[in-house]
Amino acid sequence: MSNTILKVKDLRTHFFTDKGVVKAVDGVSFDIQAGKTLCVVGESGCGKSVTSMSVMGLVSKPGKIIEGSSIKYMDNELTTMSDSEYRSVRGNEISMIFQEPMTSLNPVFKIGFQISEVLMLHKEMTKEEAHQKSIDLLDMVGLSRADELVNEYPHQLSGGMRQRVMIAMALACEPKVLVADEPTTALDVTIQAQILELMNDLKSKTNTAIMMITHDLGVVAEMADYVVVMYAGRVVEEADVVTLYENPQHPYTVGLINSIPKLDDEREVLESIEGSVPNPLYLPEGCAFEPRCKSAIPKCKTQRPGLVELETGHKVSCFVIQEGQS
Amino acid sequence: MLTVNETAVAVDVNKAQKESIEGPWQMAWKRFRKNKLAMLGGIILLVLVFGAVFAPVISPYELDDMDYSQINKAPSASHWLGTDQLGRDYFTRMLHGSRVSLQVGVFAVLISVVLGSLVGGIAGYYGGWVDNLCMRIVEIVMSFPFLPLAITVSAVVGARLPAEYKMYITMMVIGFLSWTGLARMIRGQILSLREQEFMQAAKALGLSDKRIILKHLLPNTVAYIIVSATLGMAGAIMTESALSFLGLGVAPPTPTWGNMVQNARDFYILTNRPWLWVPPGIAIFLTVMSINLLGDGLRDALDPKTK
Numbered sequence: 001m002s003n004t005i006l007k008v009k010d011l012r013t014h015f016f017t018d019k020g021v022v023k024a025v026d027g028v029s030f031d032i033q034a035g036k037t038l039c040v041v042g043e044s045g046c047g048k049s050v051t052s053m054s055v056m057g058l059v060s061k062p063g064k065i066i067e068g069s070s071i072k073y074m075d076n077e078l079t080t081m082s083d084s085e086y087r088s089v090r091g092n093e094i095s096m097i098f099q100e101p102m103t104s105l106n107p108v109f110k111i112g113f114q115i116s117e118v119l120m121l122h123k124e125m126t127k128e129e130a131h132q133k134s135i136d137l138l139d140m141v142g143l144s145r146a147d148e149l150v151n152e153y154p155h156q157l158s159g160g161m162r163q164r165v166m167i168a169m170a171l172a173c174e175p176k177v178l179v180a181d182e183p184t185t186a187l188d189v190t191i192q193a194q195i196l197e198l199m200n201d202l203k204s205k206t207n208t209a210i211m212m213i214t215h216d217l218g219v220v221a222e223m224a225d226y227v228v229v230m231y232a233g234r235v236v237e238e239a240d241v242v243t244l245y246e247n248p249q250h251p252y253t254v255g256l257i258n259s260i261p262k263l264d265d266e267r268e269v270l271e272s273i274e275g276s277v278p279n280p281l282y283l284p285e286g287c288a289f290e291p292r293c294k295s296a297i298p299k300c301k302t303q304r305p306g307l308v309e310l311e312t313g314h315k316v317s318c319f320v321i322q323e324g325q326s
Numbered sequence: 327m328l329t330v331n332e333t334a335v336a337v338d339v340n341k342a343q344k345e346s347i348e349g350p351w352q353m354a355w356k357r358f359r360k361n362k363l364a365m366l367g368g369i370i371l372l373v374l375v376f377g378a379v380f381a382p383v384i385s386p387y388e389l390d391d392m393d394y395s396q397i398n399k400a401p402s403a404s405h406w407l408g409t410d411q412l413g414r415d416y417f418t419r420m421l422h423g424s425r426v427s428l429q430v431g432v433f434a435v436l437i438s439v440v441l442g443s444l445v446g447g448i449a450g451y452y453g454g455w456v457d458n459l460c461m462r463i464v465e466i467v468m469s470f471p472f473l474p475l476a477i478t479v480s481a482v483v484g485a486r487l488p489a490e491y492k493m494y495i496t497m498m499v500i501g502f503l504s505w506t507g508l509a510r511m512i513r514g515q516i517l518s519l520r521e522q523e524f525m526q527a528a529k530a531l532g533l534s535d536k537r538i539i540l541k542h543l544l545p546n547t548v549a550y551i552i553v554s555a556t557l558g559m560a561g562a563i564m565t566e567s568a569l570s571f572l573g574l575g576v577a578p579p580t581p582t583w584g585n586m587v588q589n590a591r592d593f594y595i596l597t598n599r600p601w602l603w604v605p606p607g608i609a610i611f612l613t614v615m616s617i618n619l620l621g622d623g624l625r626d627a628l629d630p631k632t633k
Contacts, residue, residue, distance in 0.1 A: 056530055061454075084534075091531035098530075103523040108350070108545045117541075118531050153350060169531065 005209045006032040006055070006073050006094075006177050012066035013047075013054045022280045024050040024063070026233040029307075032177060035203060037210040039224035039241075041217065041256070045277045047233040048213045052179045055211065056096055057086045073177070092122040095170040099182040101163035105154035111138070112150025115169050122173045137168040142198055160191035167198065174206060181213045196222050217260055221245065226313075229253050232277060232288035235307060239314040249316040251293045287319070295320050354549075357627040364623020370616035374609075378424040385418040390579060401601050408601040410589070420605055423581040427563050427613070430497050430576070434562040435555050437501025442508030443551060447539045449509070450516025461513070468506045476503060476565065480574040493582075496575045500562045508554050515547045549628035556621035560614045567610050583610045 013025040025047040032038045040048050053059050055071055057078060071078040073094060078086065098104040106114060115137060116130035125133065131150065138146035141164040154162060163183060170178055180199070184192040196219060203210055212223055220227055224241040229250065237250040248254045255273040275292040284290055290300040297320055305317045316322070358364060377384065392412050401408040407416035449460035476499050484492050519525065520543065528542050544551075569575030570584025578585055583606040590596045590603035 058526060058529055087532040087534060089532070090529070091533075096527075096530040098523055098527055100523050104527045106524045106528070106542055106546070108548070109542075117533070122532065166527070169527075 003034045004031045005034050009070040011054055011069045011071060013050050013059055013063055014066055015063040017062050020281050023233050024280060025054060028235055030228050032209045032211055034209050035207040036225040037212055037223050039212045039214060039220045039227045040230060041214060041220055041227060042230035043215055043277060046230045048230055049181055052181045052213050055179055056090060091118055092173045093175055094177040095175040097166050097170050097180040097183045100186055101159050101166055104166055105162055107154055110151055110153055111165055115172055118169060118172045137172055141168045159187055163187060163195055171202060175208060177209045179211045184219060217256060232283060237316045243314050249321045250318050251295055252289050354627040358623055361623040361626060363619050367616040367619025370612060371620060374424060374613055377421055378428050381421040381425050385421045387415040387418045389418060389422050398599060407605050410602060419581040420609060423583045423586055426493055426576055426580060426582040427566060430566040431559040431563040433497040434500035435559045438505035438508060438558060439551060439555050442505035443512050443544055446509040446512025447516055447544055450513040451520055451539050451543060464506045464509050472503055476569060477574050480569060490580055493576045493580060496566055496569055500565050504558060511550060512547050515550060516543050519543055519546050553621055553625040556617055556624055560617040564614055
């Protein structure tokens with residue numbers, strides 16, 4: 001598509017530990033379009049956060065993005081950029097919101113300084129301009145008495161307020177892509193709804209593309225235009241949000257959706273997917289989900305399924321589905 | 327019109343609002359003010375610093391004025407602390423001595439703070455082999471026996487320099503030998519700080535390493551730096567006195583409390599002219615005590631968790 005802003009292709013991020021190579025992300029591809037939200041879903045440990053860190057270029061020591069991976073922002077290849085080039089992209093063109101608003105702000109500086117710093121760095125604003133802009137930004141993310149908040153310290157703010165500050169910081173330079181790593185996990189439900197609404201609002205105002213990492217399918221339903229379901233470092237299914245909820249194909253996706261409690265449900269016990277994510281050091285030879293899959297066939301044990309497009313925009317990697325099709 | 331009750335509420339609200347914009351420094355100052363001993367230390371130190379800064383104005387005589395008719399006089403109205411064997415006013419020399427002692431303390435600590443926080447910051451932030459290298463250097467410097475080395479360096483280097491430069495040698499010797507403890511402490515702090523999420527956030531904003539270390543990590547350790555610098559200053563003043571007492575630090579005619587106490591080495595002076603060594607001794611004691619009290623108070627105020 002023409003307004004694809006971020007194109008991730010065959011991303012492999014491996015961690016070289018003493019015990020062996022952990023393939024945290026192993027061949028993930030997706031596109032993000034301007035003004036759209038892509039949600040990356042999956043349970044803990046399936047490589048969602050590592051994917052977002054790879055996009056930011058913040059994978060640290062034992063981890064490494066393997067050659068052949070490609071992360072393309074507009075026309076620039078990010079994986080081969082030098083440190084200083086990357087720095088001019090980070091926080092400026094692509095910025096990030098973190099999971100833990102309580103600890104993501106530097107405790108010793110005033111809010112205003114922390115926002116101004118980004119502006120002075122990337123937009124070369126003077127101190128006064130940056131200060132004024134910080135107030136405007138805080139105002140934009142819905143914080144009242146912004147002119148006083150700039151002179152306060154992070155510990156004087158609640159979690160929801162801090163997350164708003166984080167969003168203000170992330171949006172300070174009007175980035176084209178916003179990576180949000182479980183931005184609402186640490187917040188209570190009412191604040192969660194406000195933050196999501198705020199992000200949706202800003203997205204439509206600024207035409208920013210959002211890459212949202214979450215394990216909360218409720219959040220997905222509210223935010224996503226397009227969904228990528230990850231399992232053990234791979235994409236198992238991708239589809240637009242409506243298709244995914246109405247017609248989930250991969251057994252893992254089906255399991256995820258079935259495990260959401262529903263109000264009109266008569267069931268006594270919630271459904272769950274038996275077992276847990278396999279140890280990334282010893283991934284099964286075949287489909288990684290096979291040990292937990294109820295509809296597995298013999299082939300699943302020995303071969304790895306690839307992503308196959310069922311209909312336009314809906315891709316699944318599962319032999320059972322693929323063979324049922326043909 | 328407001329009733330009494332409403333006014334009280336209004337005042338309360340006002341107070342609450344004021345409190346809500348209280349920064350960490352104000353909170354620390356509040357805690358510090360409650361600590362009477364630390365306040366006492368601070369006040370004594372202020373008086374001493376005042377005396378040192380305005381020494382030329384306050385002192386009744388010129389520093390090197392010798393009055394041969396007034397040799398070895400006991401304290402009197404014209405010479406508050408008496409005179410020495412050259413007829414110099416001892417009070418004047420005390421005031422000027424405080425200048426040198428405090429200056430040595432401040433600059434030695436300045437050197438050790440700059441070195442210590444830089445080495446500690448770099449070691450902690452980069453980790454890996456950089457950390458290893460820095461820490462091995464720290465260990466090497468730490469393993470030097472302090473006093474013998476200080477004595478050797480001041481003796482060797484000091485002997486080639488005119489007496490008035492010996493003060494700077496003393497500063498540097500103390501500074502370059504005492505930064506290691508601070509470096510270790512800061513490294514430890516930064517090792518834990520860099521794992522915090524706001525560090526990742528800082529990186530995600532595209533800040534450079536230099537900026538992250540200087541602007542984001544070190545300010546987080548400033549409470550430790552201040553406390554360690556204060557306590558280190560007391561140590562530096564003691565060391566300077568010790569070196570000068572041994573005749574290897576600041577050399578006469580530049581007066582310091584250390585080389586004034588040196589008078590006590592003469593048995594005759596020790597027994598018969600106590601005004602020549604008791605006042606500088608008390609001055610050293612007072613300074614070091616007040617700095618230590620202040621440092622302890624600062625630690626409690628800046629980092630209440632360690633109490």
